[in-house]
Amino acid sequence: MSLVLTEDQQLLKDSAKNFCQQNAPISVLRKLRDEKSERGYDEAVWQQMVELGWPGMAVAEEHGGFEFGYAGLGVVLEESGRTLVNSPLIASVLFGASLLSEAGSAEQKSALLPKVVSGELLLAVAIDEAPVHNPQHINTSARKDGDHYILDGEKSFVLDGHIANKLIIVARTEGDVESTAGVSLFLVDSDAQGLDIQRTLMVDNRNAARLTLQQVKVPVESLLGGEGAGFEALDRVLDIVRIGVAAEMLGSATEVFERIVDYLKQREQFGVQIGSFQALQHRAAEMYSELELCKSVVRAAVGALDDDSKSTEDRAKMASLAKAKLCEVSELISNEGIQMHGGIGMTDEFDIGFFIKRARAAQQFLGDAAFHRNRYASLHNF
């Protein structure tokens, strides 16, 4: 497996970069924040992304997609990370459509996937129930009642939860609160009775929501995959999303690093460019090295998603490796982004603050560095 982009992937990356710089620079994010946007993303930008075919990148052709693979989605996410683009690409496409593809029936897929690709349907996945990610800990219950299920429980940190038309709710049909058996997935309309969705304003200005489910009644057809057998598909998709988010984090960290190096060459103190000071040079060189490692693991992890010879376990190992490494390095570089810019780095007027805010949210999303080191160790039997 090559760790260098193919010509097609490089072309896509260049055009994605161009698009993000031209149409979705950080000023778009700033405007959404300042205007306290209801939807939390720019609809015109999202429409253009749909026209470019980004939501269909990793979706099968028979469902309206382009089957360009996760490598395609990976480079698009990487470039969107450079300008911190807020869009339904992660929640609805990377997470929602992947879960639908993995767990859904033929009918569900052909009814819904084309609508995700065309942007008319937005999905969100509700999994976490506590402030710290733990996908096995599912307390939300689904009780069978004739040809319906009754869902009760609470969900938090649901990405794009308040704008989604349909939510995929992870609930327990049987078993203890920590057991992987007995976890089921349900497609629930956002206007279902008994479902309360509260948008939570997060530091990175992205959409998150808290859900309360009280006696939410859904027909048995809304079950995604077999009853009690949802965890396997969920776990596979969590790894896809972790790798996709790692690609996005790579873009953000690269952007911060390049801004740091530019600043070191431009800012003068004591009569010289501050980039001539060895204390700063060495920290910059260390960051460069860490970033090179990040680039390699993202290429390898994204490649593993498209490589049919890789097992689910191989991909899980790669996902935890990539997410753990990117979380660590994102923290390092986003912190240095402020420190090396000095006072101006602390001002809201300057863009670097947006990056540290997004970095922490991305770190926490679907497991931070410690979570993934622990998982990596378990997957390697130690």
Added chain:
Amino acid sequence: MTTLEAFRDSTRTWLEENCPPSMRTPMIPEEIVWGGRDVEYVNPESKLWLDRMAEKGWTCPTWPQEYGGGGLSKDEASVLKDELSRINARIALTSFGISMLGPVLLEYGTHEQKMEHIPKIVRGEIRWCQGYSEPGAGSDLASLGTKAILDGDDYIVNGSKVWTSYADKADWIFCLVRTDFEVPKHSGISFLLFDMKSEGVTTKPIQLISGSSPFCETFFDNVRVPASQLMGRLNEGWTIAKRLLQHERTMISGFGLASGQGDRGGTTSTTASLEGAAMHYRGDKERISDPVLRDQIAQFKIDSEAFAFTSQRSLEESKQGGPNATSSMLKYYGCELNKRRYELFLKAMGSQALGWEGDSFEAEELQVTREWLRSKANSIEGGTLEVQLNIVAKRVLGLPDMLSLANKK
């Protein structure tokens, strides 16, 4: 079948027939083959293996056939590497001729110099050492003072070198000498090749903290070297010297790569991998009972895998140009990783990794102690970690050089 697949098939068959059985077992330090005039083979199959590989030029797979190399393309060489690792074949020949001198000799040497030296490197007939550092020229290598003064058709060399790896076992030396004292330091250096048996050359091993003596002090007292043994042009040796350092860094960065299946390879499972050692010395069955150590080992292994991917990517990205400034990044990171690896082995093994000699310790355990101490040199040899970070800052990131700013003032 593509030509590459055909090459894979024929290579696999050839290796099956020609790689002796003991050469498919993990390498043990005493059996590493360095070649040279005085080579002694602990294991006779090592000689057989070397001769067969050298016959095909596969000790130096991508070097031109004209000079005895394998003449393989980059893709073919990568297939050969795959096939060798598939049968766990040992490296047939390890030498500074292969990893350092050969590549620059091919780039800068005359046809006659290549004809004379390259085939002997390929076959392991001459063992080379590196005459770079001096007592007064460490990180500031270009300030070296060993002088070579022309006298008729010869240079007369006087001075001394230090940290000359295996100088006491080497046949020839590639040596940086000062040939002009009137010009800025980088502009008066030349690159000389000469026989260590020349009159006036003496060596003295230096005992290290690990107890072994891989490095020497080397003294030159009126050593006469034919002027034809100058490589490249007079006073332009610094360019060659820096190029060779890139090759050296690439070689040393390999220390950061995990060997074989475990973190340090080896023959027993208890000291081959960090997690194996951590569990063995604690009596753990399913997972490492110390959560902090477990986290540190996971973090190390994640970085180690990420580094291996990066070495692979760097290889794929380097076109015909060979190593470049990223070799400094790889050298820096690989060496820091190797030092971390051994600190973790000490934590994993407790007092069993602190033995010096005697029956209370397994041979492998004593080896870990020595390797731990040896690893401390990784971030000094071949350019300190600080020098590597300077190079990355200057050459890769384009940050201003404080020294040249200071000199302008």
